[in-house]
Amino acid sequence: VKQIRTFSDQRLEINCSYCGEKPDTRDHVPSRILLDEPFPENLPVVPCCSKCNEDFSLDEEYFACALECALRGTTEIEKLKREKVKSILLNKTPLRQRIENSFIIKNGEKLLQIEEDRIRKVIIKLAKGHAKYENSEPRIENPTKIWMKPIIVMEQSEIDEFFAILSHNILPEVGSRALQRLFIDVDSNVVSNWIVVQEGNYQYSVIPNIGLFSVKMLIWDYLAVEVTWEERD
């Protein structure tokens, strides 16, 4: 991951990126549970409070395990591919059982009924983390819209739209990484809003537009997510 120093780094960090309280620790965005080892150097980190840090960890574990089991259609350890998920499920039989019990058969297909609240919680957290890292200012309030869909069931036009390179019709906050990336991209003529954290595992894009602020994520080249905040004023 290309690290860009921001001027805003020099400001005093006074808010947890997720709840707005006083931060006393730092958090990786994306969570390392979604990446493979060896981890990329310079993973983005944002200020965070210990309460949020602890609050999210079980849901992140669930998120990674449920996603992997949904992808493979099973909770059988031998049939899973992600080492991290395998070791969590080996050690946490109740979690494995819980996911196993959420599988249903529909039209002859084995499908996982996800615990939507927990998935949404992790998605919002990731989006808030990216928003804070790219745009300096935290987004404490919850987003107005969350959209997610597996790539494999998306129409080509939907995929094209999801990855479309957008022109920023307002400039990101002065001193923010988003603004610096914009300049760098224009200079090198490779205009892309996507930041690849780890090839095949995680990329994201932060799009500050008039009236709308949105964060897109592609997780494991499988789950496409878009989180949107409508600006109130």
Ligand SMILES: [Zn+2]
């Ligand atoms: Zn917090």
